Amino acid sequence: MQLVGISWHLYLLTNSALELGLLGLTRAVPFMTLSLFGGALADSMDRKRLLIITQSSQMAVTTGLVAAAALGKATPLVLYAVTFLSGALQAFDGPARQAMIPNLVPRRELAGALTVLTVLRQASAIVGPGIGGLVIARSGLAANYFGNALSFLAVVIALLLMGPVPAAAAAAGSNWERVLGGLAFARREPLVLLPLLLDFATRIPVTMRGLLPIFAQDVFAQGAQGLGLLNAAISAGAVAGGLVMGLSKSVKYPVAVMLLAYVIEGCFCSGFGLARTFELGLVMLFGMGVCDVIAEVLRNTVVQLKTPDRVRGRVTALASMFGAGGPQLAQLESGVVAEAIGPTTTALLGGVAAVAITMLFTLMPRLRRELGATTAQLEAVAALDA
DSSP: OHHHHHHHHHHHHHOOHHHHHHHHHHHHHHHHHHHHHHHHHHTTSOHHHHHHHHHHHHHHHHHHHHHHHHTTOOOHHHHHHHHHHHHHHHHHHHHHHHHHHHHHSOGGGHHHHHHHHHHHHHHHHHHHHHHHHHHHHHHOHHHHHHHHHHHHHHHHHHHHHSOOOOOOOOOOSOHHHHHTHHHHHHHHOHHHHHHHHHHHHHHHHHOOGGGHHHIIIIISOOHHHHHHHHHHHHHHHHHHHHHHHHHSSOOSSHHHHHHHHHHHHHHHHHHHHHOOSHHHHHHHHHHHHHHHHHHHHHHHHHHHHTSOGGGHHHHHHHHHHHHHHHHHHHHHHHHHHHHHHOHHHHHHHHHHHHHHHHHHHHTOHHHHTTTTOOHHHHHHHHHHHO
């Protein structure tokens, strides 16, 4: 609700695609700068306690935004400031959240747990933009931001109700060695580094969320409610993809299927750029959501299975930098490109670029050797490393 609200709010104030792109950069800079420190912290303190601190802090920031919007003081500078602080807090929240999952479930259930997590997150991403668009249209932006503030309180209560979480073994070495430990491990392990690089590289051209206010307002002429539906279409596709992953007990060749998902997602992105009706645009975004979650679940499963718990927080932080930082930087790229050539051409060429990038990755020898790796083989290796 906050993301869709801030993007809509900023576009109403500035009417600028470039300003929307800068919003992504404002979130990405603190997130990517601080994520390695967040990962080191997740490997050195109680992860549950860290999540309570980060969620409470985000609730405080959002409450300030509620007050600013209600008083008519939410200028573009205020929106950028809230976005910056949210990105900084997410750098500490994300690693602890992801790294905690393997502490809570058996390794053989890890893929299922990650699928459930993704489905729940994407389901909330359907409800958030959908309700957000309705609330903005009927009650205003302050009410929308207030709903988001309440959501953080719900997470804090859930954490307090959760039992103890096993702590990770203390990381050895100097402070800098602990901070950079995830990067050092990823460089030695191709099934950690290459999937993360691939996701980062393909997110840059195909991330369309930052441009959706322009599509809703100028391309499809659907207004705030249309913006909510466009956002919800991506998330609905992601939930459908998650259900497919959940119903299929195991993907035999996770690396190969992951690469295929990236290719098909690029095709849907180009299709969105070519769509001339609102309904067809929704279908294309739905398809992008399906492919995105399949690739995400498989990527996270492979990375988690190849990562020992002693560096899990730091590797998860690295994964967050690539996985979340890429789309955030993509908002700047798409905003600049859309300003120059228009949003529809940006989507069309972005999909073509994503397909080309994925095909280039398949030519890398270190990744080609892993295309035949099965989930059973990865789980067996993970059991030896545990």
